[in-house]
Amino acid sequence: MKLAALTDIGSCRQENQDNYCGQQLTDGSGWGIVCDGMGGANGGRVAAKIATDTMLQYFSRQLKTLRHGEEKQFIMRGFDITNRAVYDKATSDPDMLGMGTTGVCAYIYENMAHIVHAGDSRAYLFRGGQIRQLTRDHSMVQQLVDSGQITREQAAAHPQKNLITRALGVSANIVPEYNRCGIEKGDIILLCTDGLTNMVSDEEIALILQETTFFDAPGVLVDRALLGGGQDNITVLLMGVESTEETNG
Secondary structure, three states: OEEEEEEEOOOOOOOOOEEEEEEEOOOOOEEEEEEEEEOOOOHHHHHHHHHHHHHHHHHHHHHHHOOOOOHHHHHHHHHHHHHHHHHHHHHHOHHHOOOEEOEEEEEEEOOEEEEEEEOOOEEEEEEOOEEEEOOOOOEHHHHHHHOOOOOHHHHHOOOOOOOEOOOEOOOOOOOOEEEEEEOOOOOEEEEEOHHHHOOOOHHHHHHHHHHOOHHHHHHHHHHHHHHOOOOOOEEEEEEEOOOOOOOOO
16 A cells, blocks of 8 residues: 645635545555535635544544444544534634535555545546546536436536535534445555546546556646646545555556
């Protein structure tokens, strides 16, 4: 397991309200989380930081209690605790009222990746030059796509594409979405905010991951998003399912 990550304010924002955290663990496993905060003034930045800090604390304290076969319950419980931490801050501090954050978290253990998310930050699997989205956006536009009212191409340019339907911290309870997928040596799990995916197509992302060394790839992806306009904060976190080679091509 290896990790590489980068966040950037982008070209149009006054502050970076994204945050991320990840850890390589001694048993060869690893985890990571990427968050995209929302809320006036400093609210979004605070929400995203609380979320990443809470998940770090959760993994650090509770991972030793995890039993094989209970990974889904473990990662979902972490999201519940994280949601409550953000919500408690939002409701106890008038300056933070209404804040929240997207979140996408992956825990990789042995031959499986466990993914939980809320909002439109995404997880992808990159394997053998191909990329596959593992998460489904919790957004108004995605609902329109799912119901057949608009196409995926129309969704990309929709004026309401940033309206999300789920987020951490906006209510006392949350129903995050869980997915899992088998992984192999050489695979990469990509976690990212919409500052990347709104500026760079999935095909371009796959090509960059194919042609760039692992530890250089976050910088190249961020640069490509900036070149595309950099209209939002950009965060990329890569989790590589091999420990010795630095290239994926």
